[in-house]
Amino acid sequence: MSKIHYFFLYVCFFSAFAKAQSLPAISDTLLIKRKKYHATRVTTAPVIDGNPFETFWDPIPVGNNFIMTEPTNGLKERDSHKTEFKIAYDDNALYVAGFLYDHDSQNIARQFSQRDDVNAQADLFGFFINTYNNQINQTRFYATSANALGDAIAEGNREDFSYNVVFQSETSINERGWFVEMKIPYRTLRFPEVEIQDWSFQIYRRIRAINEEYTYNFIDITQGVGTQYDALLTGVEKIDAPLRLNLYPYASIIHDNFDGNSTTEYSAGMDLKYGINDAFTLDATLIPDFGQVAFDQVRLNLGPFEQAFGENRAFFNEGTDLFNKGGIFFSRRIGNRPSRSDHLNLQENESVVENPSKAQLLNAIKITGRTKGRLGVGFLNAITEKTEAIVSNDIDSTTRTVVTEALTNYNMLVLDQQFSANSSISLANASTIRNGGFTDANVTAIVLNHNDKKAANNYGTELKMSNRFTPLGTDTGYQAQATWNRTTGKWRPFLGYFYTDKNWNPNDLGINFQTNSSIFAANLDYVQFTPQGIFNRYELRTRVRHRRQASPDLHLNSQLTFNPFFFTRERFAFGARFEVTSRDLNQFESRIQDQVVRYNSSYFTRGFISTDYRKKLALDLSISRFKRFNDLEHSYNFNLSPRYRFSDKFLLIYSFNWDKSDNRLSYVTIDNDEAIMSRRNTHSVENRITGTYNFNNRQALSLSFRNFWSKARFNRNFLNLQQDGTSKNSDYTLDEGFNPDANFNIWNLDLSYSWRFAPGSEATLLYRNSIFNQNNQGTISYQESLDDLLKQPSRNNLSLRITYFLDFNNAKKWFKA
Numbered sequence: 001m002s003k004i005h006y007f008f009l010y011v012c013f014f015s016a017f018a019k020a021q022s023l024p025a026i027s028d029t030l031l032i033k034r035k036k037y038h039a040t041r042v043t044t045a046p047v048i049d050g051n052p053f054e055t056f057w058d059p060i061p062v063g064n065n066f067i068m069t070e071p072t073n074g075l076k077e078r079d080s081h082k083t084e085f086k087i088a089y090d091d092n093a094l095y096v097a098g099f100l101y102d103h104d105s106q107n108i109a110r111q112f113s114q115r116d117d118v119n120a121q122a123d124l125f126g127f128f129i130n131t132y133n134n135q136i137n138q139t140r141f142y143a144t145s146a147n148a149l150g151d152a153i154a155e156g157n158r159e160d161f162s163y164n165v166v167f168q169s170e171t172s173i174n175e176r177g178w179f180v181e182m183k184i185p186y187r188t189l190r191f192p193e194v195e196i197q198d199w200s201f202q203i204y205r206r207i208r209a210i211n212e213e214y215t216y217n218f219i220d221i222t223q224g225v226g227t228q229y230d231a232l233l234t235g236v237e238k239i240d241a242p243l244r245l246n247l248y249p250y251a252s253i254i255h256d257n258f259d260g261n262s263t264t265e266y267s268a269g270m271d272l273k274y275g276i277n278d279a280f281t282l283d284a285t286l287i288p289d290f291g292q293v294a295f296d297q298v299r300l301n302l303g304p305f306e307q308a309f310g311e312n313r314a315f316f317n318e319g320t321d322l323f324n325k326g327g328i329f330f331s332r333r334i335g336n337r338p339s340r341s342d343h344l345n346l347q348e349n350e351s352v353v354e355n356p357s358k359a360q361l362l363n364a365i366k367i368t369g370r371t372k373g374r375l376g377v378g379f380l381n382a383i384t385e386k387t388e389a390i391v392s393n394d395i396d397s398t399t400r401t402v403v404t405e406a407l408t409n410y411n412m413l414v415l416d417q418q419f420s421a422n423s424s425i426s427l428a429n430a431s432t433i434r435n436g437g438f439t440d441a442n443v444t445a446i447v448l449n450h451n452d453k454k455a456a457n458n459y460g461t462e463l464k465m466s467n468r469f470t471p472l473g474t475d476t477g478y479q480a481q482a483t484w485n486r487t488t489g490k491w492r493p494f495l496g497y498f499y500t501d502k503n504w505n506p507n508d509l510g511i512n513f514q515t516n517s518s519i520f521a522a523n524l525d526y527v528q529f530t531p532q533g534i535f536n537r538y539e540l541r542t543r544v545r546h547r548r549q550a551s552p553d554l555h556l557n558s559q560l561t562f563n564p565f566f567f568t569r570e571r572f573a574f575g576a577r578f579e580v581t582s583r584d585l586n587q588f589e590s591r592i593q594d595q596v597v598r599y600n601s602s603y604f605t606r607g608f609i610s611t612d613y614r615k616k617l618a619l620d621l622s623i624s625r626f627k628r629f630n631d632l633e634h635s636y637n638f639n640l641s642p643r644y645r646f647s648d649k650f651l652l653i654y655s656f657n658w659d660k661s662d663n664r665l666s667y668v669t670i671d672n673d674e675a676i677m678s679r680r681n682t683h684s685v686e687n688r689i690t691g692t693y694n695f696n697n698r699q700a701l702s703l704s705f706r707n708f709w710s711k712a713r714f715n716r717n718f719l720n721l722q723q724d725g726t727s728k729n730s731d732y733t734l735d736e737g738f739n740p741d742a743n744f745n746i747w748n749l750d751l752s753y754s755w756r757f758a759p760g761s762e763a764t765l766l767y768r769n770s771i772f773n774q775n776n777q778g779t780i781s782y783q784e785s786l787d788d789l790l791k792q793p794s795r796n797n798l799s800l801r802i803t804y805f806l807d808f809n810n811a812k813k814w815f816k817a
Helices: 004-021 320-328 783-790 808-816
Strands: 036-038 068-069 083-088 092-099 124-130 137-144 149-155 157-158 168-174 175-185 200-207 213-214 231-234 245-260 263-275 280-286 350-354 362-369 375-384 387-393 399-405 406-418 423-434 441-449 457-470 473-486 490-502 517-528 535-549 554-567 573-583 584-588 597-599 602-610 617-628 634-645 650-671 676-696 697-713 719-721 727-729 742-758 761-775 793-804
Touching: 083 200, 092 124, 092 200, 092 387, 124 175, 137 168, 137 175, 149 634, 245 808, 320 441, 320 457, 597 650, 697 783, 719 808, 742 783, 761 783
Parallel strands: 036 231
Antiparallel strands: 068 213, 083 092, 092 175, 124 137, 124 200, 137 149, 149 157, 168 175, 200 213, 200 231, 245 263, 245 793, 263 280, 280 362, 350 387, 362 375, 375 406, 387 399, 406 423, 423 441, 441 457, 457 473, 473 490, 490 517, 517 535, 535 554, 554 573, 554 584, 573 602, 584 597, 602 617, 617 634, 634 650, 650 676, 676 697, 676 719, 697 742, 719 727, 742 761, 761 793
């Protein structure tokens, strides 16, 4: 990294930090009119049944006069759709009542859904609480008009529904509208141990039928973020945080059958959540079991990078927003494929008997929280066990073991200091420590995110360093970036610079697909936030990228993208993407360091539509086209996804994706230290079906099916890659036994019944069927490949998992009784 790059980034970082330290207090920043509501202390508790008409609620003051957020920001609420609320509290919990009046209550949308599925076709009520009044964080509690509940944590515009606590919510509907009652125990919240609490809150309402959203305290969507616009909640005093100790013991049984072999396994364990003090919570998973996590969306991978999949394990999803600071944490690394599983050093006449595809997670803990001084702390530790492959001698049948992954300790630490309104500076560190002679790693990031006092501009800087401690020495790499973007008004410009040196490698506990690059970025967006003509809103986004190789300096490509998006008053969305890219030097296709592959300039176009999900039948459709100028390479993509809501209980979604790419110059192999290339044709077809039948808001039958097929055929006129990235005819021929063509077909089916039989407690019965086939038949058709797939042995798996929620405070009462 050159000295001028370092100088530029450090000036940006420290000047922004110095400016941040000189900012006034929160109340003097973005000028927001904040309503006040006085909560009432009570000595008795209401019955939580969704009918807030009992005498308990009569003396509680009413909050009202809601303001529209969308589509017409700032309008007063309709007389026909008034909203009111009441808030009370005692020594144990907050109590919230919502009165959501609707003159046409027969047409209130009320699609059934399960926990956290708050975007179903139903009206929505939200109570958002900020127990530190910092205008950044919120804990959100939701209820739908069909009596489903949800909870999430929010920071700025980011909302995380993996957060799950146990609270009560019930709703009802009558001729005047629909109504909500909530009980939110203090064990679900973190708050300071002070006599008088300084809290803020927001009440949110979404009305599906008329496509409108309202809040109690006005949110100006043209500037700042929603969490800055909380109202003040006064009157909460002399409350004590209870002992926050929740236990989630579980038991499971799994019966598996594959190719005539059956196994039955039993397991039990426990998750634990403990409030260390008013600010920090400890989460632990003991003897973890992830047997029922959703399957990964695996595809045929012919590229230079690994496939990355989302995290499906609840422990690594819930409350992990702090760990995302710096972008150096990728939780799928924990318990991932062993690092030496592809390096068994097989001798002649040896074969693999067993080679585990993942390292077993032994246990994991995390500590998260934020102090009264607004310092957020996150710490995560996970340990995976030593993993071994078994290799057999084919002559004398002796076996030996090969360690493919050592006992490994993963650690993630984040310190995040908030200042001013919606600004922060963070230090993040990720470390991977492996036993024995395996590679260790350490990655550090410093992150500044600063919003000015008028919430008109955002400044960001990140400085990162990676160290990998290998048996041969230490490899050190760097990554840095500096950004500015306008965050108010209709015109939203953005400028950014992103630098990555060739040794940057956070992949032991992170994920990275780009090295040795220097990127200059500029955006100019026009956003129409309020209705205009037939449109509810529309966006016109323009993006420019200029990419260079960092060392030695080399122009890789430049790109211009234009994205229009339109959303009508009738909830019909459509848009497009137009993209032009200059001559492109690809750094990674050759699989040889510092050897680029030259591609001609190109264009890409895409168009899509999405119809109104409020209707029983809705449709998503997209078509795209890619073409290189003066070159044979071109591709098409078509996606069709209809959805039909048979009733408020039953929704079925089908998705079909067809993709065809011809004559792409692609890597084949390495021969005599030279990359062999060829023109490649690929064709993919994907069919997916997802559906849910909700018996009620606590019981559901869910279906998830996916069949993905892809084939690749390489032209036998092979090419030698030249130093300048061009290619010329080669006399290379395929070695006997090597065929780069591919036929990939996978089938996954999950059918599950879930029952939330008590608050925080759930039983899930899951049937899983999977089939997989991969070979070198590059000319096979989809039907032929599917026929071959169905001839393969299938894996059938039936599992039952029961999790029970235990609140230690209730357990103490039981023991006393």
